[in-house]
Amino acid sequence: MTAYALAHLRKAPLHAEVLEYLERIQATLLPFGGRFIVHGAPVEVLEGDWPGDLVVIEFPDLSGARSWYRSSAYQEIKPLRTRHLAGEVILVEGVDADHDSSAMAAAIRRAGGH
Template structure:
């Protein structure tokens, strides 16, 4: 199974004591599911489009554990500490395995489109 990630795009973050408490408590909710921060509000350079806000990336061994973490009573208990003060979007997404080849993906997309013809 490929790794999975929780990705948050946090906009309009405002300092608040609840957010500090959330930060102090979140790792304990991740530990039982082997979740770890990969990116947590690091310096961001926009090279295409716009990106207002910060990004958080949390890695998990697989999608099942990512879903279990988000639904866990421990995480649900602290979630309002963040959501009441920071606007944002959160997604769970599966990664790709070590043997991923984008050429194979292109071939599959080409094969799925009966109207595709090379060159036009």
């Protein structure tokens, strides 16, 4: 099942190391089938506050996403970002193409969730 790496990165002055990170990250993704879905595009905030940028990287599965993040190639460049950009990074599995939230709610009700 498709998985995603999401990063919520706070705005900061651009640093040469961040540019180097941007130049090198693509090569770390390719062996794991990773590709950018969202990469710093303007965010339209509809509820709450969203200070910073959003990055979404798609992977064929959660195992591949984990392997990419833990890879020596990515770990080598990660400090180029983390020294200059604060934020959160998560991995999450997507849903099947036929996902239905009403069916999900019904299953939760049947299981006694409410």
